[in-house]
Amino acid sequence: MPNLPPELYHEIALQFEHSQPSDIRSMHSWSFQHDNLEHYRACSHTRPLQGKPDVKTLRNLRLTSIAFNRAASPVLFRCIRMQWKPTQEITQSAFNNKVDRHLSGITATLAPFVKALQIGFRHYGSDKCFLLRPVPANFVNKDIPRRVIDHVSDLLARMSQLESFQIVLPGWASGYTGGGEATGHAPDLNLDLLTTLRTTLSSALSTNPCSHLTELRLSLPCTYDFVDVSENIPDSLLAQLKTLFLAITDATGPGGAKEYLIWAEEDDDGDDRFPFSNLQLAYPNTEHMEGIFSIVSRCHNLETLGLDGTQFLQADLMEWAPTLRGLKELYLKRVKLNSENLIKLLSPAKSVSISSSPLSKVWLELVDLTAGLWDAVFSHLLLCPSLEFFQPEDLSYARGSENFHLKMWSGRSWEDCFELLSLREEDEEAIRALRRALRRRAGGRDAYLEKFGTEQRFISEEDAEDR
Numbered sequence: 001m002p003n004l005p006p007e008l009y010h011e012i013a014l015q016f017e018h019s020q021p022s023d024i025r026s027m028h029s030w031s032f033q034h035d036n037l038e039h040y041r042a043c044s045h046t047r048p049l050q051g052k053p054d055v056k057t058l059r060n061l062r063l064t065s066i067a068f069n070r071a072a073s074p075v076l077f078r079c080i081r082m083q084w085k086p087t088q089e090i091t092q093s094a095f096n097n098k099v100d101r102h103l104s105g106i107t108a109t110l111a112p113f114v115k116a117l118q119i120g121f122r123h124y125g126s127d128k129c130f131l132l133r134p135v136p137a138n139f140v141n142k143d144i145p146r147r148v149i150d151h152v153s154d155l156l157a158r159m160s161q162l163e164s165f166q167i168v169l170p171g172w173a174s175g176y177t178g179g180g181e182a183t184g185h186a187p188d189l190n191l192d193l194l195t196t197l198r199t200t201l202s203s204a205l206s207t208n209p210c211s212h213l214t215e216l217r218l219s220l221p222c223t224y225d226f227v228d229v230s231e232n233i234p235d236s237l238l239a240q241l242k243t244l245f246l247a248i249t250d251a252t253g254p255g256g257a258k259e260y261l262i263w264a265e266e267d268d269d270g271d272d273r274f275p276f277s278n279l280q281l282a283y284p285n286t287e288h289m290e291g292i293f294s295i296v297s298r299c300h301n302l303e304t305l306g307l308d309g310t311q312f313l314q315a316d317l318m319e320w321a322p323t324l325r326g327l328k329e330l331y332l333k334r335v336k337l338n339s340e341n342l343i344k345l346l347s348p349a350k351s352v353s354i355s356s357s358p359l360s361k362v363w364l365e366l367v368d369l370t371a372g373l374w375d376a377v378f379s380h381l382l383l384c385p386s387l388e389f390f391q392p393e394d395l396s397y398a399r400g401s402e403n404f405h406l407k408m409w410s411g412r413s414w415e416d417c418f419e420l421l422s423l424r425e426e427d428e429e430a431i432r433a434l435r436r437a438l439r440r441r442a443g444g445r446d447a448y449l450e451k452f453g454t455e456q457r458f459i460s461e462e463d464a465e466d467r
Contacts, residue, residue: 009071013061016054017075077113116164116215117155121145121197129169129249131189131197131221149197153204164215164243167201171249171310173257174274186252186277189221194279198225202232215243217306221250224283227291238298245306245331246292248285248313252277255286255311258366258394261414269399285311293318303358305345306331312398316341316370324349328358328386333365336398339372343380359384363391368398373406374422375430382434388441389452390434396421 058076062069121130130145156162174186198220220226226246251257253276254269263270276284292313296305297320305327307313315337326348348357362381369377374395381387394417397403406424410416420431442448 004067006067006071009067010075013058013068013072013075016057016061016072018052019054019057020052073113077115111158112161114159114162116166117159117162118164118166118168119148119152119155120168121148129172129221131169131194132172133188133190145193146196149193149200152200153208156204156208156210160209161212162210163212164217165210165213166215166217167219168217169219169221169249171251172277173251174253174260174276176260176273184273184275186275189250189277189279191279191282194221194225198228202228205229205237206232206234210237211240213237214241216241217243217245217247219247219249219308221248222279222283223248223285223288223291225291226295227288230291230294233295235298238295239300241299241302243304244296244299244302245304245308246295247306247308248310250277250279250285251310253280253284253311257310259414264413266409285309289314289317293320296320302327304329304331307333307335309334312336312366312368314370320345322347322349324352325356325358326352329361330359331363332367333363335366336368336370338370339374339376342367342369342372342377346377346380346384354380354383355385357384358386360386361389362387364395365391365393367394368396368401369403370398370401371403373403373424374420374427375424378427378430378434382430382437388438390438392419392431394418394421 053076055076058072061072062076156165172187174184176184201218218226218229220229253274254260254271256271256274260271260274261269263273292307293315296302296307296318299305300321301323303323307315308331311334313335315332315335318337318341322344327345330345332345346357346359346362347354359381381390397407406422406427408418408421408423410418410421420427422428439445439448442451
């Protein structure tokens with residue numbers, strides 16, 4: 001084969017980057033209960049239109065010649081997300097073999113090509129977090145989780161081209177069996193092991209340059225964990241991030257989950273029967289939220305932001321200035337803030353006209369306004385020319401706020417699902433206007449559903465104007 005310019009070899013390799021059709025079923029197989037942003041991205045409304053890489057062809061191409069090896073390797077490995085679920089290793093010997101294979105074998109060779117690393121901490125054969133006690137009977141060696149944590153920094157150090165880093169923990173909640181307040185129960189966590197995870201993660205993010213990292217997604221047990229991370233993570237790393245997703249996984253105790261609202265009424269949520277875990281007794285989620293907001297406030301170049309709380313995150317405490325053009329995607333769950341601050345999250349910088357906003361996708365779930373009105377938020381979204389998707393769920397007014405009297409109460413608030421829980425007619429009119437606008441932009445209701453999925457209730461609703 002005659003020598004060709006390197007650019008041509010690269011162009012040939014690029015032809016196989018998205019040449020295979022996406023496997024929709026595999027994308028939906030991830031349980032959203034463990035990673036809400038993963039569910040958000042797996043849903044059809046954010047699914048990339050391009051296909052999957054042709055891994056077999058790219059591998060073969062790497063063996064053809066040195067030139068093709070150089071061209072195909074970065075194309076192949078930037079399409080592959082390394083998922084390491086170390087708690088699936090049953091025995092100590094199996095774990096040691098995997099560590100040796102990753103750190104001194106495969107990873108040592110391929111680490112420079114790996115673009116995304118996801119470490120999932122779960123017990124083998126279940127969806128339970130490795131921090132919960134007692135450990136499952138099939139988890140033979142209880143020292144494995146601690147050894148896994150010890151290797152986090154090694155992995156980051158070896159993956160010099162890493163663009164996406166994720167720590168994923170499944171969530172847990174309180175239980176109640178009925179018969180009085182004493183029958184409530186909450187998980188017991190290994191706090192020493194959690195401290196090891198927290199300090200190791202903070203150290204790994206502070207000592208490794210991660211100069212190519214643009215996506216950081218951390219699902220950690222409590223808000224206090226983010227205080228430690230925020231105090232150690234460099235400003236330079238946060239400033240280069242394009243995507244940030246922070247989630248709390250301990251939903252124990254009053255205010256931790258919608259499912260606790262069985263006895264909710266206008267005067268009280270009635271969820272005192274659901275006790276806190278030993279973790280939240282030591283570090284209440286409601287008292288350490290500043291760590292999350294400190295991290296967000298130092299991310300000056302974000303395009304995608306996701307915040308997922310248990311006890312409502314008080315985002316009025318967050319001081320964040322949008323990038324020049326503003327966010328492209330916003331995901332908020334169990335967050336409360338005033339309408340002015342929410343609109344700020346949905347806006348470009350003050351010096352930029354709203355007509356230049358790149359905002360395209362917004363997911364607001366269980367978001368309560370502490371001041372202001374929802375119609376102002378919906379009217380603002382109408383002005384965003386690139387907005388194509390909006391998912392509202394249980395939007396309302398915060399308890400104790402000036403407009404709490406406008407909150408609509410459902411008969412079964414612990415399981416009913418509404419777009420908007422408001423008695424105010426102007427709020428309803430504004431959200432209907434936004435629905436109609438998004439339909440028109442998509443080319444009609446059917447076109448919207450075809451693009452974003454038939455599960456989208458917001459657009460499926462029919463208004464009189466659509467008949």
